[in-house]
Amino acid sequence: MNRRIVAAPLTADAFAPFGDVLEVAGEADRIINQGQCGRYHDRAGLDFSDGRAGISLFNANPRSLPYRLDMVECHPDGSQAFIPMTQHSFLVIVAPDVDARPGKPLAFVTAPGQAVNYHRGTWHGVLTPLHAPGLFAVVDRIGEGANLEEVWFEEPYEVVAG
Numbered sequence: 122m123n124r125r126i127v128a129a130p131l132t133a134d135a136f137a138p139f140g141d142v143l144e145v146a147g148e149a150d151r152i153i154n155q156g157q158c159g160r161y162h163d164r165a166g167l168d169f170s171d172g173r174a175g176i177s178l179f180n181a182n183p184r185s186l187p188y189r190l191d192m193v194e195c196h197p198d199g200s201q202a203f204i205p206m207t208q209h210s211f212l213v214i215v216a217p218d219v220d221a222r223p224g225k226p227l228a229f230v231t232a233p234g235q236a237v238n239y240h241r242g243t244w245h246g247v248l249t250p251l252h253a254p255g256l257f258a259v260v261d262r263i264g265e266g267a268n269l270e271e272v273w274f275e276e277p278y279e280v281v282a283g
Contacts (some may be wrong), residue, residue, distance in 0.1 A: 131231045
């Protein structure tokens with residue numbers, strides 16, 4: 122099996138099986154605030170089996186490419202949105218579900234201003250900013266019970282720039 126993953130630019134079409142790309146693209150859905158603000162309305166589907174939506178702040182250490190991918194995780198009870206609080210790119214890693222295990226991962230590099238919302242149960246890499254500061258707002262499920270599954274690869278992947 123090829124253990125190298127080439128990171129591609131993040132697009133809504135390529136990412137659709139795994140979640141939503143949040144970005145300002147095209148015309149605003151509504152103009153609000155006395156005509157001074159475009160609202161790009163309802164761009165991500167929050168999905169929780171129970172609990173409630175919460176907003177947390179994450180401050181992650183930046184990484185660089187090539188990146189060693191040795192683990193992915195999923196959250197079976199809720200979607201999870203990562204919204205950067207800077208205009209820097211970050212690395213997004215996802216994997217298709219194959220019989221309740223991650224298949225071969227895919228990697229994307231966001232453009233400045235893009236955010237992602239992982240669908241509930243999507244296998245994904247950990248938060249991987251490519252620049253400091255790695256400050257993100259995260260919208261995810263707050264509730265009782267374990268909502269984290271991790272799978273460690275026997276042999277890691279290497280993610281390289283596209």
